[in-house]
Amino acid sequence: MIVAQRKSIPELIEILDGHKKVLVLGCGTCVTVCLAGGEREVCIIASALRMASRLRGNELEVEELTIERQCDNAFIETAAEAIERNDVVLSLGCGAGVQAIAERYSTKPVYAGLDTTFIGILEERGIWTEKCSACGLCVLHDFGGICPVTQCAKRLLNGPCGGSREDRCEVRPDRPCAWQLIYQRLKDIGQLDKIKKIKEPKNWNPALDGGPRIIVREDHRI
């Protein structure tokens, strides 16, 4: 899922400066699961914005709404009336959600209330970790299902770098060395020979380096 975290209240107040009526719009998908932009967070941020703006002498009229998914037209339509009756939308969706709404309302300012951070998983209660960089050309099959592009701080495809301490990354001592994990995993599944194979330079064109990506599926087009 996409993992995001909320911007601070002073930051949001600054972003919303000059506006009177704001719709805080939550998203019921990824950001609800990562506890950043669901119905509950909409309630918290809206309440904090009302109080903070009141204290700063520019009381905002804040409306709250959470739709099922912000990156889908069918669901954005359900917020049409609320979007229309407010001056500005503060989207608590991921970056895709914010842009999806902005594209559909050309004259309405749409701001991001969250910092979209990474594609990851819930590691344990309250802890999310990054697992995928969406590089466009998955190499997980070569590395026992552990991504060196994402989990190795140096993005080494021919690791380890030799700098790890015990099983810790030398760049991020709070994180495990990806190559230690890869070694252990390949050993456990009996594919340790894969680690000896020299990997050729990765094609980064399918990644963001090749410009914004688009997928066209003719079999699904009408």
Next chain:
Amino acid sequence: MNPEVFEPKILAFFCHYCAYSSADLAGTMRIQYPPNVRIIRTPCTGRLEVEYFLKAFENGADGVLVAGCLEGGCHFIEGNLCAKRRVNMARDILSEVGLEKERLRMVNVSAAMGRPLADIIIDMVETVRKLGPSPIEQKSARTNSSNPTSEKSEMLS
């Protein structure tokens, strides 16, 4: 109450299994505590969410007191520990908003702590009294009272 002295409005969330019973015990023991607290009984402090505290301040509370079981003694194992983290989160948000985080406090008591609970309430009331009325409430009151005045001045003119 003395009209000259600021009497804070404090919302108290008391756990059914400890603080609420302690408040009851304080009553049975005829221990006095300030009438500034409005107590809401909750099945467990773990039932409380961050937005409950924010809503209380938004709606004019000068302070919020959360009282759960002693750590390790929660009827639901770890509800009070969840509440502690949520209260800390809410305190951080209050700071971001511009309110003093001391206005929100969590304490841990057992069902037998009638006297200590009364002391905690007295201390909370005094803390909030020193901080003064919630600026949220003041701004809100000012906004509300300014409207009739402006209407009146329009009528007079």
